[in-house]
Amino acid sequence: MFDFTVAGHVIPVFLLVLTGFTVGVVGGFIGVGGGYMVTPALIVFGFPGYMASGTDACHIAGKAVISSIRHRQLGNIDWTIALGMVGGTMLGVEMGVRLLNYTKEIGLSGVVLLAASVAVMLGLFIYTQIETQASHKKLDADRAAGKEIGREVKVSKLPLYFQRIPIMPIIKAKKARLVISMWVIVIVGMITGVLAGFLGVGGGFIRVPAMVYVIGTTSHLAVGTDLVEIVVSGGYGALRQSMSGNVDFMAVFFMILGAMIGAQFGSLATSFVRGPAIRYILSYSLILATVGAAMRLLYVVTGGTAEWLAFVAVVFTLGEMVFLCLFIVTLVWFAVRYQHGKSVPDWVPAMVVPAT
Amino acid sequence: MKWFINNMIGYWIFLLAISLGLSAICYEVFLKQMMK
Numbered sequence: 001m002f003d004f005t006v007a008g009h010v011i012p013v014f015l016l017v018l019t020g021f022t023v024g025v026v027g028g029f030i031g032v033g034g035g036y037m038v039t040p041a042l043i044v045f046g047f048p049g050y051m052a053s054g055t056d057a058c059h060i061a062g063k064a065v066i067s068s069i070r071h072r073q074l075g076n077i078d079w080t081i082a083l084g085m086v087g088g089t090m091l092g093v094e095m096g097v098r099l100l101n102y103t104k105e106i107g108l109s110g111v112v113l114l115a116a117s118v119a120v121m122l123g124l125f126i127y128t129q130i131e132t133q134a135s136h137k138k139l140d141a142d143r144a145a146g147k148e149i150g151r152e153v154k155v156s157k158l159p160l161y162f163q164r165i166p167i168m169p170i171i172k173a174k175k176a177r178l179v180i181s182m183w184v185i186v187i188v189g190m191i192t193g194v195l196a197g198f199l200g201v202g203g204g205f206i207r208v209p210a211m212v213y214v215i216g217t218t219s220h221l222a223v224g225t226d227l228v229e230i231v232v233s234g235g236y237g238a239l240r241q242s243m244s245g246n247v248d249f250m251a252v253f254f255m256i257l258g259a260m261i262g263a264q265f266g267s268l269a270t271s272f273v274r275g276p277a278i279r280y281i282l283s284y285s286l287i288l289a290t291v292g293a294a295m296r297l298l299y300v301v302t303g304g305t306a307e308w309l310a311f312v313a314v315v316f317t318l319g320e321m322v323f324l325c326l327f328i329v330t331l332v333w334f335a336v337r338y339q340h341g342k343s344v345p346d347w348v349p350a351m352v353v354p355a356t
Numbered sequence: 357m358k359w360f361i362n363n364m365i366g367y368w369i370f371l372l373a374i375s376l377g378l379s380a381i382c383y384e385v386f387l388k389q390m391m392k
Binding site (some may be wrong): 280 | 361364367
């Protein structure tokens with residue numbers, strides 16, 4: 001096996017390439033950096049915590065560039081929303097990090113962080129799952145009635161309230177085809193940034209639902225636009241982590257090697273599916289990450305004595321990446337089969353775009 | 357087996373079982389000694 005050593009640990013290279021590939025597929029498809037999956041995975045592979053975080057930040061930045069280029073070609077980026085959110089996000093991240101440091105000072109950070117992760121991810125999962133299932137039912141009903149169906153189907157009325165807020169400046173997001181107060185975009189960026197800074201993640205899994213359910217973009221546009229955000233925030237994170245000596249560039253190289261193919265595949269995969277499919281996979285990602293975080297929380301709270309909990313947390317961390325990647329790859333395979341008139345499972349036609 | 361493919365929840369369970377199984381094998385074979 002071709003291995004190399006990181007901080008005294010021998011790391012199997014193929015695992016890094018595989019991780020880069022699977023998280024590249026998932027990140028390109030649902031618009032997340034994947035830090036909440038990759039950092040724990042790198043720790044499992046033997047990276048020290050600080051090095052896992054730093055190496056992951058560099059890999060995320062590189063992978064986001066690859067995915068963004070693809071999504072730009074697919075027309076999935078609204079630059080007005082992206083640039084508006086970046087400012088709010090950077091400010092929010094700084095506030096979130098200060099909040100985290102405060103909880104560290106009062107000795108609560110470990111448990112509070114994990115509990116907050118569980119609460120946020122669980123809440124997002126419940127809302128996304130309920131709304132997506134309602135959209136799926138509407139899709140099935142419209143198909144049965146023979147109506148023409150677009151790429152995006154949403155039942156949530158929440159964006160309409162936020163789009164009616166009359167605080168100037170009101171901007172027109174051309175690609176997203178909506179008119180909204182710039183302050184809504186900036187404040188959404190700030191709130192998601194605070195959560196991201198506090199939880200120590202990129203925040204894609206918070207920003208994508210926020211863009212869909214608060215600002216009112218389509219799922220495809222939210223994915224592409226969020227990846228632009230990640231290029232900026234991830235790039236800054238990568239720079240800071242490199243300056244602090246927290247990055248193993250050989251590991252980044254091998255992960256990007258896998259991500260070069262995975263990120264492009266994941267981005268292109270969005271053109272085969274409808275919006276609810278993207279939101280389903282995002283919600284599955286959230287619930288699996290919640291279970292993994294809950295296991296880690298239980299392990300910490302029980303004083304690190306229950307070894308089976310550590311095993312389950314590790315298996316869930318790795319299994320989540322594999323599951324999501326497999327789901328996306330098989331969904332694309334089903335979509336291609338459906339477009340060629342071949343048989344597919346009953347739930348597939350509502351989720352994929354027919355041949356044009 | 358048909359239920360696991362034709363039903364979305366069933367397909368979810370089917371893929372999750374495969375993924376967790378593969379991860380457990382990967383952990384036992386490659387990673388367990390690293391965590392000791």
